[in-house]
Amino acid sequence: MRSRPQQLDSKRHALGKQISEFGEQLAVSPQELVDAAIVKGLAAIIKLVDADRICWYEVDEQSTALLHKYTASARHAPLSPKVIPSGKMPFLADRLGRRELAALETLQDLPLEGRPDRQFLQELGVKSLLLIPSSYSRRRKGVLGVSSYSVEVNWPEEISNQLAIAANVIGASLERKDAQSASQESEERFRYLFAQASIGIALETIEGRILEVNPAFCQMIGYSREELLNLSCSRLTVPDDEETEKVLFEELCHGLRASYAMEKRFFRKDGSQMWGQVSVSLLNANHDSAPLVIGMVSDITAQKMAEASLHQRDRELQQLAGRLIEAQEEERARISRELHDDIGQRVALLASEVDLAVQRGSTTRKQRFSSLLPKLQRELDAIATDIHELSHELHSASLQHAGLKVALKDLCSKYWNKHRLEIDLHASKLDSSLPPDVALCLFRVAQEALANVLKHGNTKKALVKVIQDSRKVRLTVKDFGIGFDPAIQSGGIGLISMRERLSFCGGALSVKSAPNHGTEITAEVTTKVAAEVSARVAARVTGKTTGRVAAKAAAPKKLAATANN
Numbered sequence: 006m007r008s009r010p011q012q013l014d015s016k017r018h019a020l021g022k023q024i025s026e027f028g029e030q031l032a033v034s035p036q037e038l039v040d041a042a043i044v045k046g047l048a049a050i051i052k053l054v055d056a057d058r059i060c061w062y063e064v065d066e067q068s069t070a071l072l073h074k075y076t077a078s079a080r081h082a083p084l085s086p087k088v089i090p091s092g093k094m095p096f097l098a099d100r101l102g103r104r105e106l107a108a109l110e111t112l113q114d115l116p117l118e119g120r121p122d123r124q125f126l127q128e129l130g131v132k133s134l135l136l137i138p139s140s141y142s143r144r145r146k147g148v149l150g151v152s153s154y155s156v157e158v159n160w161p162e163e164i165s166n167q168l169a170i171a172a173n174v175i176g177a178s179l180e181r182k183d184a185q186s187a188s189q190e191s192e193e194r195f196r197y198l199f200a201q202a203s204i205g206i207a208l209e210t211i212e213g214r215i216l217e218v219n220p221a222f223c224q225m226i227g228y229s230r231e232e233l234l235n236l237s238c239s240r241l242t243v244p245d246d247e248e249t250e251k252v253l254f255e256e257l258c259h260g261l262r263a264s265y266a267m268e269k270r271f272f273r274k275d276g277s278q279m280w281g282q283v284s285v286s287l288l289n290a291n292h293d294s295a296p297l298v299i300g301m302v303s304d305i306t307a308q309k310m311a312e313a314s315l316h317q318r319d320r321e322l323q324q325l326a327g328r329l330i331e332a333q334e335e336e337r338a339r340i341s342r343e344l345h346d347d348i349g350q351r352v353a354l355l356a357s358e359v360d361l362a363v364q365r366g367s368t369t370r371k372q373r374f375s376s377l378l379p380k381l382q383r384e385l386d387a388i389a390t391d392i393h394e395l396s397h398e399l400h401s402a403s404l405q406h407a408g409l410k411v412a413l414k415d416l417c418s419k420y421w422n423k424h425r426l427e428i429d430l431h432a433s434k435l436d437s438s439l440p441p442d443v444a445l446c447l448f449r450v451a452q453e454a455l456a457n458v459l460k461h462g463n464t465k466k467a468l469v470k471v472i473q474d475s476r477k478v479r480l481t482v483k484d485f486g487i488g489f490d491p492a493i494q495s496g497g498i499g500l501i502s503m504r505e506r507l508s509f510c511g512g513a514l515s516v517k518s519a520p521n522h523g524t525e526i527t528a529e530v531t532t533k534v535a536a537e538v539s540a541r542v543a544a545r546v547t548g549k550t551t552g553r554v555a556a557k558a559a560a561p562k563k564l565a566a567t568a569n570n
Contacts, residue, residue, distance in 0.1 A: 017163050020053045024171045031178040036185045039178055040075070048077035050171060054164065056133070056153045057082035061175060062089070064146040069098060071148060075175075082154045083130050094122040097136060101148055106169065107136040108160040133158040135165065139172040145183070147176055205281070205302035208288070211258065211295055213238040225281070225304050227274035238300075243270040243278065250283075257287060268305065280309040408437045409444040413451060413469060424459055431470040439478060443530050446510045447471070447480045450503045450528045454482035457499055462486030462524065476532055483525040488518045503528065 027046035034042040043061065051059040058078045062071035071089040091098040096119035100107050109115065110133055115123045126134065133153040140146045149172035151160075199206055205222030209215050218233050226233070226241065239247055246269035253265040264286035271279045281302040288297040404412035410432045417428040439447075451469060458467050464486030472479045503526070504514045512530035 016053060017161075017167065020050070020164065020167050023049050023053055024167055024174065027171060028174040031174060034178075036182055036189075039182045043075050043175055043178065044077060046171075047075060050168075051077050051079045051151070054079075054151060054168070055156075055158045056135075056151045057155060058085060058152050060085045060150045060152075062148045062150060064101075064148065066145070069102065074147075080155075082152075085150075085152075086129070092121075093125045096122045101136060101138045104138045104140065106138070106165060107134070108165060109134045110159050111157050130154050132156060133160075135160050135168065137165070137169050137172045139169075139176040145179070147172070147179070149175065205304075207233075207238075207300045207302070209238060209298040209300065211298060216297065222302060225279060225302065226271060232274075241271050243272065246270050254285070257285065268309075271302075278306075279304060280306045404444060404448050408435075409439055409448055409471070410435045410437075412444075412448050413471070416448070416452060416455065417469060420455055420459070425465060426455070426459055427466050428455070429466075429468045431468075435471045435473050435478075439473070443478070443510050443512075446506045446512070446530070447478070447528060449506055450480060450514070450526070451482055453499050453503055454526045458482070458484040458486065458524075461489070464523075478530050478532065480528045481525065483523065485523045488520050488522045488524050490520060491516055491518055 023046075027050065030042050030046060031039065047059050047061070051057075057080055058076060060073060060077075061075040063074050064070075065072055069091040071091075073085055073087045073089075076085055096115065097107050109126075112123045112126055112131070112134075131152050131154060133156070135151040137149040137151075138146065139149060149168060151168065199217075199219050202219055202221055205225045206219045207215055207222055208217040214237055215233050218230055220230075223230055223233065228236070242250070246267075250267060250269060253262070253267065256262045257265060264284065266282070266284045268280060268282055271281055273279055282305045283300055283302050285298060285300045288299045413430060413432055417430050420426040420428055455467065455469075458464065462484040464484050466485050468481070468483040470481045470483075472481075500514070500516065507514050507528055507530065510530050512528060515527045515529075516524070517527075518524035
């Protein structure tokens with residue numbers, strides 16, 4: 006017959022072996038069988054312990070109450086409570102909260118402050134109790150409870166330590182189960198979102214092999230899921246865009262960027278192209294496998310077509326504006342010639358005839374018209390002067406023959422002589438190499454700006470400055486008048502006309518003004534763009550001239566044919 010120490014060693018050995026097998030069984034149990042494995046293991050353990058029931062309770066995170074989850078009995082025993090509020094066992098609850106083991110061989114072992122605990126356990130019929138706390142996640146805690154209802158049991162330290170191992174095994178298994186459950190829920194949510202998303206989503210390898218696509222992407226691209234899984238990303242992308250994306254993708258793979266977004270074109274199954282707004286990032290599954298690439302695509306084909314249509318309309322409007330400006334200048338030149346060569350000459354001739362009539366008239370007639378003829382002569386001279394000035398406003402001869410610098414000097418002189426507007430002109434760095442169309446554009450801008458100064462500026466002082474270098478030419482017209490608020494829309498067309506002219510020459514206009522602080526208008530044209538515009542206009546003019554020459558050559562033939570008929 007074995008002694009008590011031998012019996013204790015034997016029991017400890019058997020219990021250790023059982024707990025070891027218990028841990029191994031839980032480690033290989035699938036998620037859905039963990040609960041059953043825990044109950045089975047607890048049933049085997051309680052048979053090796055001098056007690057009646059073993060239970061596993063979870064600690065409620067908010068109330069700290071114990072919630073019954075698993076139980077096993079060695080013999081018939083009262084049922085364990087489903088819920089044990091913390092107020093029922095305040096002393097023991099405090100010890101468990103500090104993660105301290107509580108071993109009661111008899112309920113008399115409880116101190117005076119444990120009187121509520123003793124009363125509650127007596128009501129349950131408990132004679133001996135062992136409570137072992139276990140923390141198996143940040144939020145979740147558990148308690149392994151072993152109770153005896155029939156006899157009082159002494160809890161040797163060796164047995165308590167082994168049961169603590171069992172509690173940790175259960176805690177670790179439940180933690181793994183929770184993690185697997187959370188991972189499964191997360192995967193299910195991802196799959197749901199993946200399938201239901203309105204944007205296209207594709208999962209690929211680093212090498213570009215497609216692993217998974219959602220229905221939205223299949224619908225965009227026109228391929229079925231099975232067809233796409235046999236294709237690579239490069240087969241779907243327009244080559245030019247593939248080269249652009251290659252640089253961004255290499256930076257992504259080398260950790261130089263967390264993600265990238267771009268617009269690129271895809272080949273649909275029917276051969277058409279689709280514009281897509283693409284966002285790409287890496288998806289690191291775990292450290293043991295290569296990361297995956299997740300790409301999200303939005304179909305922006307309609308947006309791109311609308312943008313292209315708007316750009317086309319902008320180009321057409323710009324071309325129309327340029328042609329209207331050309332036609333306006335041609336009409337100005339024609340009217341200027343008519344005023345100067347025809348009407349102006351006729352008025353000058355009439356003035357000469359009136360003067361001659363005054364000189365040749367009889368004394369009686371001179372007396373009769375002495376007050377009328379001089380007045381008529383002055384009026385004719387004024388009309389002739391106005392026609393001459395209007396002719397030069399419409400078409401500046403000095404601009405055509407002497408260049409922008411002289412034309413601006415004449416323009417400033419006219420404003421001083423006629424309106425007493427003092428203009429400080431700085432154009433010393435302006436040379437004659439400026440293309441004629443650009444010179445005309447800047448002259449018209451200066452002309453319009455000075456007209457606005459005279460009309461709206463309420464000032465008698467202005468500044469005109471022209472700077473030219475190898476890259477650009479800049480014209481600035483500044484006044485020192487009342488100014489205006491640029492945010493308030495004006496009903497005039499002066500600024501619009503200036504912008505259109507500069508846009509035709511590849512230039513830009515900026516306006517700075519504020520109430521009581523004057524106005525500054527700056528027109529800037531890049532020399533290279535100006536030369537290209539000038540060449541384009543010259544080619545168009547050459548074409549028109551050639552057409553007119555051909556028309557003139559054909560005219561005699563047409564008249565001859567008419568005569569013969």
